[in-house]
Amino acid sequence: MSLVSSDVATGLWAGTRFAFVARWGGFLLQLRRKPLGLFGGAIVALMLLVALAAPVVAPYDYRDQSRTRLFKPPGPDHLMGTDNFGRDIFSRIIWGAQTSLYVGLVSVGVGTSLGSLVGLISGYAMGKVDFLLQRFMDMLMAFPTLILAIATVAMLGPTTTNVVVAIAIVFIPTANRVVRGAVLTEKENQYVEAARTVGCGTGRIIFRHILPNVTAPIIVIASISLGTAILVESSLSFLGLGPPPPAPVWGGMLSTGARTFFERAPWMAIFPGIAISLGVLGLNLLGDAVRDLLDPRLRGR
Amino acid sequence: MLLGVSIIIFALVRIIPGDVALLMVTGSQEAPSSLDRQAVLEEIRRQLDLDKPIVVQYGIWLSKAVQGDLGVSYWTRRPILEEIVKTFPVTMELALLSLAVALLIGVPVGVVSAVRQDSIPDYAGRFLSIGALSIPEFWVGTMMILLPLLWWGWIPTIKYTPLWVDPMANLSQLIFPAVAIGVNGAGPIMRLIRSSMLEVVRQDYIRTAWAKGLRERSVLVHHALKNAAIPVLSLIGVRLERLLGGTVVLESIFTIPGMGRLALGAISERDYPMVQAVIVTFAAIAIFINLATDLLYAWLDPRIRYQ
Numbered sequence: 001m002s003l004v005s006s007d008v009a010t011g012l013w014a015g016t017r018f019a020f021v022a023r024w025g026g027f028l029l030q031l032r033r034k035p036l037g038l039f040g041g042a043i044v045a046l047m048l049l050v051a052l053a054a055p056v057v058a059p060y061d062y063r064d065q066s067r068t069r070l071f072k073p074p075g076p077d078h079l080m081g082t083d084n085f086g087r088d089i090f091s092r093i094i095w096g097a098q099t100s101l102y103v104g105l106v107s108v109g110v111g112t113s114l115g116s117l118v119g120l121i122s123g124y125a126m127g128k129v130d131f132l133l134q135r136f137m138d139m140l141m142a143f144p145t146l147i148l149a150i151a152t153v154a155m156l157g158p159t160t161t162n163v164v165v166a167i168a169i170v171f172i173p174t175a176n177r178v179v180r181g182a183v184l185t186e187k188e189n190q191y192v193e194a195a196r197t198v199g200c201g202t203g204r205i206i207f208r209h210i211l212p213n214v215t216a217p218i219i220v221i222a223s224i225s226l227g228t229a230i231l232v233e234s235s236l237s238f239l240g241l242g243p244p245p246p247a248p249v250w251g252g253m254l255s256t257g258a259r260t261f262f263e264r265a266p267w268m269a270i271f272p273g274i275a276i277s278l279g280v281l282g283l284n285l286l287g288d289a290v291r292d293l294l295d296p297r298l299r300g301r
Numbered sequence: 302m303l304l305g306v307s308i309i310i311f312a313l314v315r316i317i318p319g320d321v322a323l324l325m326v327t328g329s330q331e332a333p334s335s336l337d338r339q340a341v342l343e344e345i346r347r348q349l350d351l352d353k354p355i356v357v358q359y360g361i362w363l364s365k366a367v368q369g370d371l372g373v374s375y376w377t378r379r380p381i382l383e384e385i386v387k388t389f390p391v392t393m394e395l396a397l398l399s400l401a402v403a404l405l406i407g408v409p410v411g412v413v414s415a416v417r418q419d420s421i422p423d424y425a426g427r428f429l430s431i432g433a434l435s436i437p438e439f440w441v442g443t444m445m446i447l448l449p450l451l452w453w454g455w456i457p458t459i460k461y462t463p464l465w466v467d468p469m470a471n472l473s474q475l476i477f478p479a480v481a482i483g484v485n486g487a488g489p490i491m492r493l494i495r496s497s498m499l500e501v502v503r504q505d506y507i508r509t510a511w512a513k514g515l516r517e518r519s520v521l522v523h524h525a526l527k528n529a530a531i532p533v534l535s536l537i538g539v540r541l542e543r544l545l546g547g548t549v550v551l552e553s554i555f556t557i558p559g560m561g562r563l564a565l566g567a568i569s570e571r572d573y574p575m576v577q578a579v580i581v582t583f584a585a586i587a588i589f590i591n592l593a594t595d596l597l598y599a600w601l602d603p604r605i606r607y608q
Binding site: 036142143144145146147150151154227231234235238239251254259262263266269270273276277278280281284285288 | 428431432434435436437439440443444447450451542543545546547549550553564565568576580583584587588591
């Protein structure tokens with residue numbers, strides 16, 4: 001008897017794993033048929049590469065100030081010119097990619113994980129737990145995204161960690177909603193009932209049986225959120241609520257402090273803006289392609 | 302709902318590091334040296350109820366708030382409600398104007414994109430919708446001031462005139478930030494209009510309309526768009542919330558005296574009651590927008606009924 005049930009359990013587990021591998025193998029093949037997604041992927045890959053290799057790629061240090069080269073227009077020495085402290089803008093943009101990607105990836109990672117956790121528990125438990133958790137999520141959702149982030153950073157103080165926390169909070173309710181919905185349909189499946197019959201504990205059912213089957217929506221929501229995360233991060237930095245100086249942040253390069261010099265040195269405003277737009281565009285295109293491939297039901301929305 | 306939101310905000314606002322009483326007495330965060338200053342500090346704390354436990358502070362605030370008294374600013378000593386009533390219409394006007402811009406761009410492009418599916422305009426439109434979503438609105442706003450200045454030496458007037466004083470001057474000032482926010486908001490509207498138009502144009506009643514020999518314009522606008530617009534309505538609620546976030550940023554660029562600027566100023570001054578009141582107001586607006594879109598939805602589409 002016990003032999004049979006453990007066989008059933010192993011079979012179930014192998015089944016879920018197989019589905020997982022098949023899905024991801026096929027995914028990489030399919031991405032080739034999405035030119036826009038591929039283009040976005042290329043931008044993101046470039047951004048990642050530049051961010052990781054920043055110390056090597058950047059011609060100057062992002063803190064390097066010099067009185068002799070203030071407001072240099074773009075030229076062979078300084079590809080994108082220099083700013084009001086004589087810092088090389090090209091180097092600051094390269095280092096800025098690091099800050100933006102770090103904040104974006106960590107905040108989306110933390111926010112989506114927490115939101116998914118709440119969604120998994122809430123969707124599986126139902127009843128009072130579900131009700132309480134969802135009302136709390138509704139409250140978080142009541143705030144406009146940027147306002148919630150501004151409020152959080154204002155309260156905790158502008159440090160890189162707090163910016164990450166602020167952006168992560170924004171993504172909790174979204175991930176929760178998507179994952180909870182997926183869990184609600186997923187838990188009606190027979191394999192869940194089988195797992196329960198075999199005697200799996202609640203934790204095991206949620207994390208080893210249901211979770212592998214709701215990875216697709218989690219990946220989708222995370223990849224779509226990345227672009228937004230970087231936009232929110234640069235908006236915060238723009239308002240002076242981002243990672244504190246001298247950290248090189250794209251939004252901060254456009255902020256009020258630099259604003260007075262734009263008339264004299266327009267390149268100070270133009271290049272960081274292009275960097276943000278291009279980075280977010282790449283992430284959005286990639287996110288869209290990922291969604292189209294993993295979640296056919298949402299296609300075209 | 303709003304009660305819960307206000308509790309969260311109240312608790313969070315008190316976590317703001319820094320002590321407003323200290324800031325008032327010494328102008329910095331250092332403890333005052335003389336005893337006499339110390340006494341002033343205690344006095345201020347007592348006046349502002351800062352010496353009481355947080356729960357008690359919340360109780361006092363809530364009982365006053367439901368009576369329409371949001372307290373006074375720690376700094377200006379003016380009633381907060383007054384400030385909010387003054388800035389609220391400005392922010393709402395900007396948000397609605399941006400929404401209008403977003404719809405004006407989003408709907409036509411979305412319709413063309415759907416009707417000419419897989420043509421060059423369609424691809425251009427789809428790329429545009431993602432592109433529009435990727436450009437930060439504060440950069441668009443900055444460029445709007447910077448580029449005309451560089452090319453023609455001209456600056457849009459950065460001075461705010463209230464709507465009732467001079468409507469034309471008011472509009473000509475708000476239209477720049479509204480376009481900056483609206484472009485960003487147009488992306489998702491384009492996409493949704495496109496996908497819902499694609500669905501609608503395949504319906505039987507559209508074929509009937511064509512068969513009756515109606516002109517393209519009439520078929521598309523009166524028959525197709527009317528039905529395709531319904532799902533877009535639910536998106537408009539969500540969009541309007543995001544546009545509210547955009548107004549905070551654009552208000553600071555174009556120095557428009559709205560709620561966003563009020564909030565940012567209050568944050569840097571640690572004016573707790575002010576920050577609290579403004580953020581609660583933002584949340585209240587968002588909740589109200591959601592409710593309104595839900596009801597409007599049911600009213601426009603008789604197939605939807607709430608139990």
